[in-house]
């Protein structure tokens with residue numbers, strides 16, 4: 001995580017895939033690189049490093065939320081904008097991401113309002129898929145969960161990367177310059193929105 005004054009936007013990037021060679025992870029990592037190059041302090045985290053059981057009410061009652069949900073929530077709190085990249089599974093977003101959101105939404109520290117970390121951050125969404133729509137359909141559902149379910153502010157701008165298998169060069173950059181500019185524009189908008197919200 002880069003150093004930042006309290007008024008600087010700080011962006012957290014993660015992907016809804018834990019797969020080692022995940023394209024969505026690649027896109028999230030690239031987003032963090034683009035942010036840093038544009039003087040926006042950023043952090044990439046890999047959900048593979050934050051494993052959690054599938055949400056189960058009995059488990060929650062017996063043990064409370066998993067430590068990794070609290071760790072991720074604290075990471076979100078340490079940033080002012082959250083950039084989520086999700087694969088599309090059967091026209092929705094990934095179960096890993098839903099489970100992560102569900103656990104974090106039920107993780108509350110003393111004095112913390114319900115869903116506080118969602119309601120006080122700005123979100124931006126992206127996706128990568130092998131098809132021509134770039135995972136766009138999954139993002140519509142992810143947007144609904146964040147906005148309606150958690151009360152998050154989600155930017156209308158988003159980025160969907162079609163035909164992901166041919167999209168990256170060997171250095172993890174997008175071959176297509178227009179796509180790179182579109183991704184950069186969403187990241188810059190997220191940083192601006194986070195600055196407005198957090199002063």
Ligand SMILES: Cc1cc2nc3c(=O)[nH]c(=O)nc-3n(C[C@H](O)[C@H](O)[C@H](O)COP(=O)(O)O)c2cc1C
Pocket residue numbers: 017018019021022023024025087088089090091092128129130131134135
């Ligand atoms: C259960 C399942 C459903 C999928 N459904 C879709 C889909 O609706 N649209 C799509 O573009 N790709 C779909 N895919 C393909 C994923 O986009 C692909 O597995 C992708 O590589 C996953 O993202 P990742 O590379 O970041 O792990 C599906 C994959 C799985 C396993």
